[in-house]
Amino acid sequence: MNIVGLGTAGCNIAQCFSKYPQYKIFLIDTEEREGNLLKVERHKNIEDYEANVPSIKDFVSDSGDDIMLIVGGSGSLSAMSLAILGQIKEKNITVVYIQPKLSSLTGKKKLLERATFGILQQYARSGLFKDMYLINNQNIVEIAGQLPVIGYHDKINEIICSSIHFINVLQNTDYIYGNIEPKEDVCAISTIGLLDVETSEETLFFDLDLIREKDYMYTFNRTRLLESSNIIPQIEAKMEKKTEDWLTKISYRLYSTDYDSDFGYCVFRTSKVQGETIDSL
Template structure:
């Protein structure tokens, strides 16, 4: 089982989309009561991020003791409770856990000045700590970018749809990572490349990432291809390798794995890695 810990109402809503998969054990820290109360801690409603930062409640969150080995931490920086992130992650790090972070960047146009400062602070500190090696990796996702992956979104289903886009792809990448490909050029990602974005792609390596991403150094493709196509389309491998080669540049290495599937359509996912902190265009 893969441990997932979500902090804040938004992050808890996101990881709800992963509940349909039986490989995740989900823990939640949030302000709202949930139908699923197991492994859930309800935070007090506080007025400011500073109050959340000063909370002294770690000993009251009983399920933290049962999280061992590795954990993936989901958070949205615009929530006031995200100020509790560093204290929470520090306690997990002291227990010797390997920590991965998934950070959701909200639509900043509608944030107050205080919220925007809070979001920027959390995002940059988490990236700095990841670069230093405190966390294994940080995956960046952007609500505004995810919105472009849906044909139309009604008001009631807005967050459900964009959360599904991310979580379904996140899950498939996890599945591929734990499945042996029939062929691959995978290599160990450089130690310095801990900042990551996910996305979808095509046979031609036309990538659509879930977050604006700059100065990528390593790119990894997961090609989920119909098994019959792999058996009968003679020039497929040559076309694929040429596409991956064309994706490379002086500063960018690209790797791939091929996975036969029973799906009629091809499903192709991409990870991009960088050693550089990802800033918004306004920064």
């Protein structure tokens, strides 16, 4: 998997992935950064970012077929997202959209966030991307609890990065038990979350509306799996309660690991473009 970071938030999160050997990281930013950087000029107006999108074909030419683009909504460089994605449209694209706290946005930044958020989701629904993960910074702040000013974003970024990483790893690992419902292509708007393996309670990174698919990934220490006999019936009983209406599809998988502690993640999906309410128009 290859990661493209766009703008400050996108690049900061992309750089967190450098501790894992599975990723090749590409950074597109106006700031100097260590690593594989495509530096773009800083402009005064958002329109100038849209009008001056660099060619990235050569930059990401040896990046393989799977690309994850990470971008922070409302950032100036997010205005380049569509033109950048258009240049790599033949790849398997996952977009990670970091939504800032909406009440903190005003004026042009607010308009830019709303437009980018909406258009990227429409593209995801139409099949241009394989998946789009929505993450709201505020949800992560609530998970992390009180955060110090120094290192505020670092802690948020670490939670986002490790969660995406483990979900990627689990999705590419054989599970030992589970029940998988096929994913609908139209359900390409998603969020991820932490799963408490004891209670089966999830903590989502975005408050997704009209959830159609819920995918739960449990990991347990191998010895615990060997010694315990009631894990499967307990999880199955919890899964039965996860259905919100007859349309919701529930999948779950159990993995055996050598980690001391058990942990879990989930991916929830919808076909509904988020944020399209009457009062937001």
